[in-house]
Amino acid sequence: MRGGIDLGGTKIQVVVVDDQNKVVREARHPTPKDGGPAGVVNAMAAAMKEAAEAAKVETSALAGAGVGSPGAADPATGEVSQAINVLPEWTGSHPVGADLSAALGTKVAVGNDVDVATDAEFQIGAGREFDSILGVFWGTGVGGGLILDGKPWNGRGAAGEIGHMVVKMHGAQCGCGRRGCMEAYAGRGSMELEARKRHDDGEHTELFKIMRHKDRDRLSSGVWAKALEEHDPLAEKLVHRAVKALGAGVASAVNLLDVECVIIGGGMGTRLGEEYASKIEDAMMPHLFKDDRPPAVRVASLGDLGGAIGAALLVSE
Numbered sequence: 389m390r391g392g393i394d395l396g397g398t399k400i401q402v403v404v405v406d407d408q409n410k411v412v413r414e415a416r417h418p419t420p421k422d423g424g425p426a427g428v429v430n431a432m433a434a435a436m437k438e439a440a441e442a443a444k445v446e447t448s449a450l451a452g453a454g455v456g457s458p459g460a461a462d463p464a465t466g467e468v469s470q471a472i473n474v475l476p477e478w479t480g481s482h483p484v485g486a487d488l489s490a491a492l493g494t495k496v497a498v499g500n501d502v503d504v505a506t507d508a509e510f511q512i513g514a515g516r517e518f519d520s521i522l523g524v525f526w527g528t529g530v531g532g533g534l535i536l537d538g539k540p541w542n543g544r545g546a547a548g549e550i551g552h553m554v555v556k557m558h559g560a561q562c563g564c565g566r567r568g569c570m571e572a573y574a575g576r577g578s579m580e581l582e583a584r585k586r587h588d589d590g591e592h593t594e595l596f597k598i599m600r601h602k603d604r605d606r607l608s609s610g611v612w613a614k615a616l617e618e619h620d621p622l623a624e625k626l627v628h629r630a631v632k633a634l635g636a637g638v639a640s641a642v643n644l645l646d647v648e649c650v651i652i653g654g655g656m657g658t659r660l661g662e663e664y665a666s667k668i669e670d671a672m673m674p675h676l677f678k679d680d681r682p683p684a685v686r687v688a689s690l691g692d693l694g695g696a697i698g699a700a701l702l703v704s705e
């Protein structure tokens with residue numbers, strides 16, 4: 389058995405998988421807001437131990453554990469850097485691989501979260517019949533992962549930032565400081581800012597009532613899904629706007645790369661599912677140069693656990 393850890397800004401999702409990559413046990417802990425990198429490593433170790441115990445295996449008996457982390461993960465050194473916009477107090481570079489390996493008593497490999505989730509869909513998920521895929525992870529931001537001719541494509545280390553494809557010149561302000569990025573319209577963080585602004589300006593919406601009812605402090609994917617179910621007009625408007633932006637941005641990426649398949653994952657992507665993947669597919673059509681042979685568009689089949697399963701694949705060799 390192997391362990392996989394998906395490290396996110398709000399939660400740490402852990403799985404124990406068998407040699408067929410089937411999930412044997414899982415555990416989920418909140419990402420600690422204080423305690424810095426050491427606190428995050430301790431929380432990952434605790435979650436892994438909990439899942440391993442439930443699977444009746446010592447962590448030291450695991451064949452290894454993988455971590456999918458935000459930011460830049462160096463597979464050679466196990467260090468993670470550039471994660472400060474997602475993880476609190478994460479300045480500089482931290483030896484996640486070495487520290488976690490010491491805590492668990494087994495070897496640990498690290499990779500970028502979006503890359504491992506894309507690789508999981510490619511190897512055992514919705515993209516397994518294809519050679520070239522684009523993973524689009526629609527969540528708080530919009531991340532992208534690329535497999536071209538069977539191999540991950542990272543460029544000089546920063547490829548796949550599909551959220552920052554420009555869909556409108558001089559458009560909406562993006563969290564990255566630039567304007568008009570796809571993420572400025574489609575990222576759940578930007579959607580929430582826009583919803584708050586319009587709500588404050590007097591537009592009617594049930595979004596924040598649903599949020600409080602669900603005991604959340606932000607507009608989670610579940611809150612958006614519930615508001616859509618109730619035909620909340622502002623939620624419908626903002627999700628429609630997000631879908632249009634995704635259509636333009638993803639189609640532009642397809643015009644450049646001509647991948648066989650686009651996989652829609654992430655919190656929003658998996659929660660809204662087939663219905664919205666097909667809306668994104670429709671929104672791509674007017675922007676596709678070769679519109680007589682569009683790529684397949686699929687929902688990530690590993691769902692919420694894809695990141696953790698992908699992390700476990702890091703130690704499969």
Ligand SMILES: [Zn+2]
Pocket residue numbers: 551552562563564565566567569571572
């Ligand atoms: Zn941006």
